[in-house]
Amino acid sequence: MKRAIFSSLLLAFLISGCSLGKEGGGGINFFSPEQDIQLGQEVKKQIASDPQQFPILPERGNEEVYRYIRNITQRILNSGKVNFRDKFAWEVTIIDDDKTLNAFATPGGYIYVYTGLIKYLDSENQLAGVMGHEIAHAALRHSTRQMSKVYGLAALSSIVTGKADPGLIEQVALSLLSLKFGRGHETESDTHSVIYLCETGYKADGAAAFFKKIENQERPPEFLSTHPDPGNRVQNIEKKAQELGCKGSARNESEYARIKRML
Numbered sequence: 001m002k003r004a005i006f007s008s009l010l011l012a013f014l015i016s017g018c019s020l021g022k023e024g025g026g027g028i029n030f031f032s033p034e035q036d037i038q039l040g041q042e043v044k045k046q047i048a049s050d051p052q053q054f055p056i057l058p059e060r061g062n063e064e065v066y067r068y069i070r071n072i073t074q075r076i077l078n079s080g081k082v083n084f085r086d087k088f089a090w091e092v093t094i095i096d097d098d099k100t101l102n103a104f105a106t107p108g109g110y111i112y113v114y115t116g117l118i119k120y121l122d123s124e125n126q127l128a129g130v131m132g133h134e135i136a137h138a139a140l141r142h143s144t145r146q147m148s149k150v151y152g153l154a155a156l157s158s159i160v161t162g163k164a165d166p167g168l169i170e171q172v173a174l175s176l177l178s179l180k181f182g183r184g185h186e187t188e189s190d191t192h193s194v195i196y197l198c199e200t201g202y203k204a205d206g207a208a209a210f211f212k213k214i215e216n217q218e219r220p221p222e223f224l225s226t227h228p229d230p231g232n233r234v235q236n237i238e239k240k241a242q243e244l245g246c247k248g249s250a251r252n253e254s255e256y257a258r259i260k261r262m263l
Helices: 002-016 033-048 063-077 115-120 124-139 142-161 166-176 183-197 206-214 222-226 233-243 253-261
Strands: 091-095 103-105 110-114
Touching: 033 110, 033 142, 063 091, 063 124, 063 253, 091 115, 103 124, 110 115, 110 124, 115 124, 115 253, 124 142, 124 183, 124 206, 124 253, 142 166, 142 183, 183 206, 183 233, 206 233
Parallel strands: 091 110
Antiparallel strands: 103 110
16 A cells, blocks of 8 residues: 555656756756755855865955856856756855866856866866856756765655655765766766857857866866766867857957966
8 A cells, every 4th residue: 555655656756746857967856956956055055164175265355256257157157058047046156276176066056166277277268168067067957867866765755745854955965075977967068068158259169178188187187086088078079069050269368367367
């Protein structure tokens, strides 16, 4: 009897509530967009509570740098191609760590960029390409799709009963800090970075320039530890820009160099 009741609830949920790939990424997502936001807020708390691992660059005294990075974010969001453009937070925080070449976005659109990455890149469109990639992970809800494989049943139970377990949310949030994306999600985020930038006036294959540059690194950067190379990454990005007929050419190298000197 209990199995029959649960099966009925599961079927009803699958029909009416879960995400079956409409936002991209494929597979079932047991988390709602609202829970993406909740998870992102929880990850934000975890990051703020650990300044040794995540030293946040203070806004005071760095207003122009923050304004510059947020303007890049807004250009991407205003492309009209980003899912949950008006629902997720899309809040930018800079992590003051010159040794780490990384950026990431949590579920719900909380974006973190390391000073090491900003200083390493050569132009605004390169950074925009990486940020577009991270925004795609959040907009396509890749993190909660992956976490659904691990916490699917528990999450489903919370959703069906309408009583999300705070302990579960915290546990999932902690797991998200070390989550590794699959190659399929990496390819999809690379593709969407081009789709976003194609509408901005930037040279749309900015992410490819980043990947070309890190190929010469003796030690793979932190970025690649959580973003595995799906293969032919540079070629695929450049090909997508050609397929879409992207006309943008802006690199904004001189302005980017000026901002880097402020850090």
